[in-house]
Amino acid sequence: MKTSDIKNIKYLISSRHDKDWGITVNTVGCETIEKNYEKYPPRKEHPVQFFFTPSKGRKLESYQLLYIVKGKGTFFTSPEESMEIKEGDMIILRPQQWHSYMPDKKTGWKEMWIGFEGTNMDSRFKNNFFNKKQTIYRIGVQDNIVSLYDQAIKVANEEKAGCQQFLAGIANLILGMTMYYDYNRCFDTAKKEQIDKAKIIIRENLLKEITPEDVASRINMSYSWFRKLFKEYTGVSPAHYIQELKIKEAKHILSESDINIKEVSFYLGFDDIAYFSKVFKKYTGLTPIEYKKIYY
Template sequence: MERTFIKYFVNNSMGPDKNISSVGFEEIPSGSSYPTLNHSAGYYFNADKGRVLREYQLVYVTNGEGVLETENGGVFSIKRGMIFVLFPGEWHTYYPNYETGWSHYWIGFGGSEVEGWIKRGYCSKETPVFKVGINDEIVSLFRKAIYVANEEQSLYQQVLSGLVVYLVALMCSIDKNRCVGNGDFSSKIDYACVLMRELVEQSVSMQEIAVKSGMGYSLFRKLFKERMLCAPVQYFLSLKIQKAVELLTATTIPVKEIAYQLSFDSPAYFSARFKKQMGKSPVEYREEYSSK
């Protein structure tokens, strides 16, 4: 994924049909100032002074660590694999550690359905932090929200609202049912899956993924196949084809450029892999399913 994607729905009335205010992802390298200057008026803030929002936000940190401070909850140490909730009308501030930086997704929202979850006590201003680990399904939901927000197709706000409801329910469930003990390897495989999604446009070896996930390659490959029912390289190639589907149906980028953008060795190899997985060549698939 790009290092930065930020979408604000300006002039959003936050009415019954318009509950999503913003969607985004930012990678903040170590040694960088924060917040960046990419944000809309009303959302940019000084980390020392903090801010107050008019809506909820979910913020999911997938790499690095930092600090969250809120009016009612106090100070929290935020680490990789945590989601925190920002409440409307409550002062807060948050920022990555200067030495580590962080990568984080977020989505801003309102709406009675999600607020019902909040009011039923699944989370509170006093306990706004959820330990979900590096969860591939949660990352996929945030990435899906970014895709939907970027396309803005018919009923996109309703789709985004549904994704938020599922996100809130899922994070609450994982946090309340998480187990300690032998979950370390499981979380490392989840992290590897997330890494592959983040690096889907790059040429990266599975040995590198194993190292980044904190395992030797042999153990990594064995545990990955047990958990995901396929070899790591097959999973990574499948993610590349999924990304190709998005590009073929939602853009007019030439097939040859898509092949190189996704770091395939050649357009011919890309076309062969695509047809094997999807049953059609990239050109045939675009002709049948393209929305452009």
Template structure:
């Protein structure tokens, strides 16, 4: 691959913007040791001094594929960057970054804006308090950036929608890999995975969460806290989701009665099963079965899981 590829000033029309994410720039630079940074061919619109920093009008994802350096911003004191670091730069906020002169680095970036990203920030998936993500050395990330560069260079019909999808995937992977690497380094993650296995093997019983916590040698308060942090659900909510998914399978693929399914999936009574099922899916078990068998013109959505 070339050492410098800058695809800048990408155009987005009104319809493109309705997609939720539009891309403004995408590129790659290889900064060799002791080279001037940013290089002279850096896009003028994004030019900055490594001593003074800069402020941009869009979001930027910048991936350090190789090398090391440093980053700072209005809300982030100077922090070291290494291979596998992903920066998320926010519009309107001063920032500064540069490679270690003795090592240099390879950087990929994509600039974007849109309502979808604004919503992710508003819903706390991303925050100005955390701009550096440890996604690790990732060939998948590099391949996605290279795909984005290729799409931006060709600019075929609908290219903004493809770039928006790639950006969404980069954001999702950044969020997931950073979270996974945090948990991979901790003993609680392994215990939570063990707890999830216990639930999947015992969902049809009246197994108590306190019993599961005991089986993984963790206090219930720590178990519930770690489980929620790792999965986004409380242990009870997670077990309910397993039961609901299993009951959906049985309703769609068997002739078992609702009473039989209720007991096979761990509910204390058919009435309790029907109430929970409708709360989660918007349909009673009978209506769900009719829908799956094509005998009813029903529509439904999976409702959000209520907090305990």
């Protein structure tokens, strides 16, 4: 298919088999609204269930990731409440969530979107990976995300076998990247540097029985504050992080050498072999002996 033949707006259907994949995409598109436009959205190519009048708003039956890559405008959370949205903002719309939006007439905007549904996506939101009260994620203009939207439009236009699975992967990746960029934006540079420094200290002193309290002291931070920041940044506590690294090293040793379990335990700072076995099984599902039998 030639680039000139690709339509920028595509609505898709999915089979029962596609739905079993856990994610299906129903629309993908890109549209540039020029400044001083007469009407928004343009009355073309949009099915009734997706079309809306900004003054009345709408509710979708599925999720949608709306990305503003140029210009600015207004997003309405209710007929009375609104906020500015601008380039670099990702809007995550959920099923049955009332909303409305429109570009600023002075600037217009370029919007990209992908709509999807499915049990896999339901679980992402049900398990609180995303704040229920947050709709706008200010992640900045990311070239890699723009490229994913462009690729999704191309794949949707070609409609080859397996395109739903390809598009599902793109939707899932965009959602994950939104979480990644938003999550890391919340940490200022100084805090990031401190946590990164802490991770280096842990790795360099892993075999010296270093404690989370030791690490906090080395980066001149109270332990309670260090533990809070570390968990927010990495998703796990400092103690958990240390244990994970030790078990990772234990797995490497057990699978690559004939060193016995007791020696591995003491090497990694576990004075009690029974405790080492308990921790190892907690992280791997196997005892050290079982793991060695399988992988050595």
